[in-house]
Amino acid sequence: MFKVPDHQVAGHRADGGTLGPLVDDLGRFYKPLQSDQRGDTEVAFYNSLCSNTEIPSDIRELFPVFHGTQIIEASDGSGPQPHMVLEDLVAGRVNPSVMDIKMGSRTWYPEASEKYIQKCLEKDRKGTSVSLGFRISGLKAYQSSKAAFWQPVKKVVDSFNADDVRLALRKFVSSNLSLGSNADPDCLYASTVYSHGGGILAQLSRLKQWFEVQTNYHFYSCSILIFYDGESALDGCADPKLKLVDFAHVVDGHGVIDHNFLGGLCSLIKFIGDIVDEDNKCTKCEVKLA
Amino acid sequence: MFKVPDHQVAGHRADGGTLGPLVDDLGRFYKPLQSDQRGDTEVAFYNSLCSNTEIPSDIRELFPVFHGTQIIEASDGSGPQPHMVLEDLVAGRVNPSVMDIKMGSRTWYPEASEKYIQKCLEKDRKGTSVSLGFRISGLKAYQSSKAAFWQPVKKVVDSFNADDVRLALRKFVSSNLSLGSNADPDCLYASTVYSHGGGILAQLSRLKQWFEVQTNYHFYSCSILIFYDGESALDGCADPKLKLVDFAHVVDGHGVIDHNFLGGLCSLIKFIGDIVDEDNKCTKCEVKLA
CATH class of the missing domain: 3.30.200 (Phosphorylase Kinase; domain 1)
Known part of the structure; x- marks a missing residue:
């Protein structure tokens, strides 16, 4: 069972x-x-x-x-x-593409033990948390042409720098990731996954509006999970979704907004927004050329 | 001279x-x-x-x-x-009320020396930077009835906690701060200083929009200075202004937004927004009672 x-x-x-x-x-x-x-x-x-x-x-x-x-x-x-x-967030999805993004430039909270704070701080500085306000914890992107997933191993994901994160967010919505290939990711699903009406950007933006005012919870070491139907992305039925997960370190906000999560959220929105803008520019280019 | x-x-x-x-x-x-x-x-x-x-x-x-x-x-x-x-930002103002707010939950940048990082981190944790995303570095509020300023000493300001910050932001726009009095600050100038058309909230919000997209500069240990004409506040001519100052630790943003400053900015906006909301509620109450 x-x-x-x-x-x-x-x-x-x-x-x-x-x-x-x-x-x-x-x-x-x-x-x-x-x-x-x-x-x-x-x-x-x-x-x-x-x-x-x-x-x-x-x-x-x-x-x-x-x-x-x-x-x-x-x-x-x-x-x-x-x-x-x-x-089970991905129940019923056949070959979902999934990314786990740990939010916040700081995964420790002021009330934690000194030992815990130092451990988190080291990890935050080693990864992109301090520099970007978030870090990718893991991802897999379905490649329908190969009937396979592109899924970098944990060690590789843990060593991502800012450029790697930018590239991973592009690869996550691309169809041409044959392993070992150095081809530029085609961002074929950028529009349907990220910028489509109810897409990831719209959901992130809704979340941002809430974080600008909610003062009940501070979400340390919490993740945003983004996923879509890799199989159906070509038909425009990707059904992209965003969910918050992992609340083992949520603390009382005591009337203050979670500026640590919110800052990282704004940074993530900018990263994805840039991919969408670039994609729109390319599409316009192609239309012009055609 | x-x-x-x-x-x-x-x-x-x-x-x-x-x-x-x-x-x-x-x-x-x-x-x-x-x-x-x-x-x-x-x-x-x-x-x-x-x-x-x-x-x-x-x-x-x-x-x-x-x-x-x-x-x-x-x-x-x-x-x-x-x-x-x-x-000289306050040139021409007779008795300006002034507040210096050091922005960001983190005043250190990843490329700094280990010694500098540890020094900053200790200060950030001791003050409200880590918890609120900003800390008050100093302030003075003009009291026309006494022809005097309310200006807490550095040691007191440095020991502010979240509640003290909330109170200081209310006192900053109040007219009844006779020294040693425990009266509730009247927030008499909250509307004219904070929420008035071109007031502080509008200027903070404009700044926020810019920080959501600008990726050129990361402003570590930079301050927002807010000030208004204490003398003219009663006549509604406070002319409230916001300026950014202190750029000795600005580093290249390398294409990433300054999520550290932005998070603190959103937190500050919420603090001031709450004061304005409360003030509006009180005003409505009084109108009802009258």
């Missing part, structure tokens, strides 16, 4: 007898409750989200549906363990 | 034989070139700003006018030294 998710691109994985999330056939995602308070924090956040009537419905849609907790057999054979039961 | 500025609220001061900025009667502000590259960085920034044709004129207005450099007698008696010649 339970199996390892096919399209997870970051975080702990349940393969090879280790502890990680599982999915079922009914569209549910079972995430083991992390010990040392992180699990409790995440459950408390989901409960707060469910009961907070101030959150507009178009923002609530950007979070996975939460179905409570359930004790199931853990993936590492350690016996029955409590799991959060969440919506 | 040169004298110590009357309305400086933060930074090195030229009194008592130390090195600091001077002003003349012609509306010019002479800032000594700091050694160890900081002076050069600031001059290079002003030169770049002058020659950068991409900066819209309504954004250029938010920077002091730069008149080049000039060698004048330094305030500490060390002889002729190079100074930047800038616009």
